[in-house]
Amino acid sequence: MNRFETVFERPAFIAFTVAGDPDPATSRVVAQTLIQSGADILELGIPFSDPVGDGPVIQRADERALCAGATTDSAFALVRDVRRESDVPVVLLVYCNTVFARGPERFYREAKEAGVDGILIVDMPIEEADMVLAYATETGIAPIFTVTPTTPPERVKKIAAHAGGFLYLVSLSGVTGKRETLSEAALPLIQSVREETDMPLALGFGIATETHARQAVAAGADGVIVGSAIVEIVERHVGDAKGMERELSDYISRMKAAVVGSVPADEDQNSV
Amino acid sequence: MSNGRFGDYGGQFVPETLMAAVTALEKGRNVICPTQEFRDELSFYLKEYAGRETPLTFCRNVSDDMGCKVYLKREDLLHSGAHKLNNTLGQGLLARHMGKKRLIAETGAGQHGVATAIAGAVLNLPVEVYMGETDCKRQQLNVFRMELMGAKVIPVKGGTATLKDAVNEAMREWAASSGDSAYILGSVVGPHPYPEMVRDFQTVIGTEARRQILEREERLPDEVIACVGGGSNAIGMFHPFLQDDVRLVGVEAGGRGNAPGEHGASLESGRPGILHGALSYLLQDDDGQVIDTHSVAAGLDYPAVGPEHSMLKDAGRVHYESVPDADILKAFRYLSRREGIVPALESAHAVAYLIREQDRFERDDIVIINLSGRGDKDISREVVHEQI
Ligand SMILES: Cc1ncc(COP(=O)(O)O)c(C=O)c1O
Numbered sequence: 274m275n276r277f278e279t280v281f282e283r284p285a286f287i288a289f290t291v292a293g294d295p296d297p298a299t300s301r302v303v304a305q306t307l308i309q310s311g312a313d314i315l316e317l318g319i320p321f322s323d324p325v326g327d328g329p330v331i332q333r334a335d336e337r338a339l340c341a342g343a344t345t346d347s348a349f350a351l352v353r354d355v356r357r358e359s360d361v362p363v364v365l366l367v368y369c370n371t372v373f374a375r376g377p378e379r380f381y382r383e384a385k386e387a388g389v390d391g392i393l394i395v396d397m398p399i400e401e402a403d404m405v406l407a408y409a410t411e412t413g414i415a416p417i418f419t420v421t422p423t424t425p426p427e428r429v430k431k432i433a434a435h436a437g438g439f440l441y442l443v444s445l446s447g448v449t450g451k452r453e454t455l456s457e458a459a460l461p462l463i464q465s466v467r468e469e470t471d472m473p474l475a476l477g478f479g480i481a482t483e484t485h486a487r488q489a490v491a492a493g494a495d496g497v498i499v500g501s502a503i504v505e506i507v508e509r510h511v512g513d514a515k516g517m518e519r520e521l522s523d524y525i526s527r528m529k530a531a532v533v534g535s536v537p538a539d540e541d542q543n544s545v
Numbered sequence: 546m547s548n549g550r551f552g553d554y555g556g557q558f559v560p561e562t563l564m565a566a567v568t569a570l571e572k573g574r575n576v577i578c579p580t581q582e583f584r585d586e587l588s589f590y591l592k593e594y595a596g597r598e599t600p601l602t603f604c605r606n607v608s609d610d611m612g613c614k615v616y617l618k619r620e621d622l623l624h625s626g627a628h629k630l631n632n633t634l635g636q637g638l639l640a641r642h643m644g645k646k647r648l649i650a651e652t653g654a655g656q657h658g659v660a661t662a663i664a665g666a667v668l669n670l671p672v673e674v675y676m677g678e679t680d681c682k683r684q685q686l687n688v689f690r691m692e693l694m695g696a697k698v699i700p701v702k703g704g705t706a707t708l709k710d711a712v713n714e715a716m717r718e719w720a721a722s723s724g725d726s727a728y729i730l731g732s733v734v735g736p737h738p739y740p741e742m743v744r745d746f747q748t749v750i751g752t753e754a755r756r757q758i759l760e761r762e763e764r765l766p767d768e769v770i771a772c773v774g775g776g777s778n779a780i781g782m783f784h785p786f787l788q789d790d791v792r793l794v795g796v797e798a799g800g801r802g803n804a805p806g807e808h809g810a811s812l813e814s815g816r817p818g819i820l821h822g823a824l825s826y827l828l829q830d831d832d833g834q835v836i837d838t839h840s841v842a843a844g845l846d847y848p849a850v851g852p853e854h855s856m857l858k859d860a861g862r863v864h865y866e867s868v869p870d871a872d873i874l875k876a877f878r879y880l881s882r883r884e885g886i887v888p889a890l891e892s893a894h895a896v897a898y899l900i901r902e903q904d905r906f907e908r909d910d911i912v913i914i915n916l917s918g919r920g921d922k923d924i925s926r927e928v929v930h931e932q933i
Contacts, residue, residue, distance in 0.1 A: 332704075369831065370829065401558055
């Protein structure tokens with residue numbers, strides 16, 4: 274039943290989009306295109322009015338989605354749509370108040386019913402996670418946590434002890450957004466976290482190019498997460514669904530090839 | 546359960562990218578702030594530089610009008626013109642002790658930005674202030690004041706372009722630069738340790754006021770009133786009175802009415818939620834999206850409130866009320882005319898509450914109002930000549 278188990282048998286490409294961006298119908302097309310073009314895991318952000326962990330690109334996506342009427346219910350509806358057509362694991366990226374407002378018990382139950390596999394709560398560090406961990410266990414939804422270059426080794430252990438699915442390695446200090454080069458902290462981060470845990474490690478924040486993806490996988494990442502670069506393509510093509518589909522599928526296919534091509538499938542023995 | 550809780554409220558709801566920063570701040574504060582050296586240094590700046598202690602002024606004319614003894618705690622006379630400097634000098638000194646090379650801050654009305662610019666100038670630390678674009682326009686004088694003192698003001702366009710968006714942007718910047726930058730948060734909001742730390746720096750207000758009233762009247766006041774935005778001037782005033790038999794009232798922004806988006810009364814109309822790192826009363830919709838606020842006082846235009854206030858509300862220890870914009874402007878003009886003291890529109894909320902409630906008081910009752918700031922920043926044709 275755990276959809277993550279097979280995904281990390283080879284390096285995985287994880288694609289992010291904001292649920293409801295730029296509008297409900299186009300958002301469905303975006304999700305389908307990401308999956309059809311090769312995303313191994315779909316990460317859906319539920320838009321929030323005050324996304325402190327996000328840079329300008331994803332902030333604008335949240336605003337577009339909310340203006341177009343996105344709600345928690347419409348995000349769950351999008352997950353159900355995805356589920357009808359695909360078995361790809363779906364991870365929700367949410368801010369704490371979205372979960373708190375609905376009540377954690379109900380949020381996890383409805384997420385489960387919709388077909389969600391993992392939930393990452395951006396502004397919920399492990400110390401505050403007691404309010405959700407029991408429901409994660411109860412529903413079997415993987416509680417996904419982030420580790421950053423400033424997370425000390427002891428803390429990585431503590432986080433890994435509670436985390437499920439995979440660890441989300443944040444490549445830099447700061448917020449989401451494309452960067453020219455992979456952060457200097459990124460590759461040492463993969464190596465140092467690897468010493469603390471056997472969980473699959475997916476690297477995100479600032480990853481936009483095939484070179485970034487290859488470097489991450491070569492350094493031992495089990496997965497590569499791309500967000501702002503995808504959201505930017507969506508933004509550039511608001512009102513031009515065909516052009517968006519074309520550019521997205523081209524971009525995702527290239528990124529996926531870079532991720533998968535880096536390491537032969539059966540060489541990656543670290544995956545759980 | 547984690548540190549920094551006020552009952553169920555508070556906490557440290559921040560992305561992992563900020564955990565190292567809040568943990569280092571917590572440690573720095575616990576180690577540095579209690580030392581005699583730090584306390585002496587802060588006292589020096591508060592006294593010799595900022596002009597503490599501030600007077601507790603008996604207002605004869607207002608007392609005659611209201612039918613009780615009315616005192617004002619004169620934070621308007623503090624250097625910078627508002628209580629905010631108590632906090633920025635404290636946090637600025639702490640930042641210097643922690644070896645930080647730069648101060649970043651958010652501001653709404655611009656008062657906290659100005660107070661941070663002042664602290665940065667006197668402590669030799671460069672300052673960057675995030676300010677919503679809307680607020681930059683309506684508080685332009687304060688933008689100039691900050692720039693004059695060498696601070697860089699960065700307009701924030703996102704969201705509603707007001708205080709909450711400025712906090713978002715300052716937190717993002719802090720996540721990227723916490724190694725060498727200190728985030729000087731302007732109220733008792735945000736993740737632990739801010740609500741406690743800012744309260745401790747502002748408690749000087751209440752400590753002085755309590756001593757001053759005992760010297761003057763040889764008894765405690767019956768009621769203490771303060772306006773509540775994030776809640777720093779109020780908690781600083783209330784804290785030394787919490788164990789006393791004194792009625793405490795926090796006055797929130799009633800804005801243009803009760804409808805969502807028209808006011809800033811988070812304690813009166815909100816429900817618990819998480820914003821800017823803390824669980825507290827929050828103005829939000831059913832999905833937890835934060836609702837826009839409105840107040841004639843930019844400093845009260847904030848959808849959340851400090852977590853300690855949430856606890857004090859639930860415990861019934863502090864009464865939280867709201868007063869609409871129209872009454873604020875009347876109180877603003879009233880205090881100016883009757884006492885020659887122009888209050889900040891924020892502080893005018895506390896004055897307006899007393900005017901509304903005056904019939905409750907007896908001749909000998911003693912009321913203290915925390916006059917958190919002066920109103921020079923708010924003087925305009927519209928406000929003076931009753932056009933709004
Ligand atoms: C004069 C004055 N009073 C009150 C406030 C509200 O803040 P707090 O509730 O933290 O005291 C402000 C904020 O800018 C202010 O400038």
